[in-house]
Amino acid sequence: MGYLGDSLVTAIELIFSFDREVQMTVWTSLYTSSTAIVIAPALGIPIGLWLALSRFRGRQLAISLLNTLMALPTVVIGLLLFGLFSRQGPLGPFGLLFTPWAMIAGQVVLATPIVANLVLAAVTGADNRIINTALTLGASQFQAALQLLREIRFGVMASIIAGFGRVVAEVGVAMMLGGNIRNSTRTMTTAIALETSKGEFSFGLALGIVLMTVALLVNLGLNILQQR
Amino acid sequence: MDGRLSVNNLILRQGKTFSLKVSQLELLPRRIYALTGPNGAGKSTLLKLLAFLTVPQQGTIRISGCHGGLGAQRRQVTLVEQSPYLLDGTVADNLVYGLKLRSITGRERQQRIDSALQRVGLAGFAQRRSDELSGGETQRVALARALALQPKVLLLDEPTANFDNMSLAIFDELLRTLPDEGITVIFSTHDPSQPERLRGETIRIDNGRLLNTPHRVKTSGNLPRNEKRPWPEALNMYAR
Numbered sequence: 001m002g003y004l005g006d007s008l009v010t011a012i013e014l015i016f017s018f019d020r021e022v023q024m025t026v027w028t029s030l031y032t033s034s035t036a037i038v039i040a041p042a043l044g045i046p047i048g049l050w051l052a053l054s055r056f057r058g059r060q061l062a063i064s065l066l067n068t069l070m071a072l073p074t075v076v077i078g079l080l081l082f083g084l085f086s087r088q089g090p091l092g093p094f095g096l097l098f099t100p101w102a103m104i105a106g107q108v109v110l111a112t113p114i115v116a117n118l119v120l121a122a123v124t125g126a127d128n129r130i131i132n133t134a135l136t137l138g139a140s141q142f143q144a145a146l147q148l149l150r151e152i153r154f155g156v157m158a159s160i161i162a163g164f165g166r167v168v169a170e171v172g173v174a175m176m177l178g179g180n181i182r183n184s185t186r187t188m189t190t191a192i193a194l195e196t197s198k199g200e201f202s203f204g205l206a207l208g209i210v211l212m213t214v215a216l217l218v219n220l221g222l223n224i225l226q227q228r
Numbered sequence: 229m230d231g232r233l234s235v236n237n238l239i240l241r242q243g244k245t246f247s248l249k250v251s252q253l254e255l256l257p258r259r260i261y262a263l264t265g266p267n268g269a270g271k272s273t274l275l276k277l278l279a280f281l282t283v284p285q286q287g288t289i290r291i292s293g294c295h296g297g298l299g300a301q302r303r304q305v306t307l308v309e310q311s312p313y314l315l316d317g318t319v320a321d322n323l324v325y326g327l328k329l330r331s332i333t334g335r336e337r338q339q340r341i342d343s344a345l346q347r348v349g350l351a352g353f354a355q356r357r358s359d360e361l362s363g364g365e366t367q368r369v370a371l372a373r374a375l376a377l378q379p380k381v382l383l384l385d386e387p388t389a390n391f392d393n394m395s396l397a398i399f400d401e402l403l404r405t406l407p408d409e410g411i412t413v414i415f416s417t418h419d420p421s422q423p424e425r426l427r428g429e430t431i432r433i434d435n436g437r438l439l440n441t442p443h444r445v446k447t448s449g450n451l452p453r454n455e456k457r458p459w460p461e462a463l464n465m466y467a468r
Binding site: 127129130132133134135136137138139140143147150151 | 276279281299302303305306307309311312313315316325326329330373377
């Protein structure tokens, strides 16, 4: 059947035999990415909302900075947080480096600008009568902002899904902050890189198929929300 | 709280060319005021200021008897815009929103919703989705949403711009009853005869300046005081 065909069959067998190594790696990926994508919107939604609704000197600069952060390479985020979490760094005493929490922190830094930027776009594109309608019906500024988020909820959900898609597929943060430790911080992406370099192409391919499936589901969800 | 609106030394600048200046304006409770003037005169801007939705660069707007901050003052006044926005959900959801914010619950909430919808001729519309309504129905839901809150001051920005004569008469009739319920009505209009029909007082505005203090328009005859009458079902077709 050839090298590629044989590898594909082995990869499918690994997935459907519920190989423990594959399961553990998939679980680590989903666990860290899901935790990050719970925290990132808590930061990103208020930032996006604030940038969209407030007018202050330096607002354009802040938006440009947010755009730049969206394009920040994952290894740079990994590098910066490595400095913070390493033994000599300011957060060294907490012993977070090479734990799932360090990876989650990196992924939060990665996803927050994405969520904030897409919420900013959604609020900017929203009907500008929403806030005044809520205010004239008796809402406070905070309640009006919550109502606005409710009205653009599909855009907000799309931003969260886009953030999840980004963090579940990244390598740099997971590699630098997690250290690719078996049964602890090994994610699908870092495992693919490691196993392929070791010559375990089938194992990498199995994880690649799972990762592609996750990415496909995320994008299907995103498309459905964007059409609403 | 009687709901007298007092405007003093108000200045609002918008962009490089437009400014609204009102040195003094007293709007008494339980009256009807009509803001008239050409397009771009500042009618909508003044209504947004009176609704406490726009903050002026200078001057004050106060509602008598209300000692709270901006939020408390805003709750005494409700603005229905020319092209109102209905919140996502049903007609009932739209009416519930403001009542919920005022902690009005249970039977009173339901009574207010039913009464407001009936008065604008939309009884039975409570469960209709807001995005399935026609332009006329949207306008009337927005009015019902404001009436349900029983504000001290009701501001209406060209509320009858899209109405035909029949609907207009019914709408006028509804508006005329509001002062008897303790509501001051301030509306903008391009219809020169509407202030007279409503026995209202006219405030003319042009280029951001008031051209007169409010004065009552002389009516040509005794107009009947009407009870709370629902919008006749037969007229729904005209408002849609």
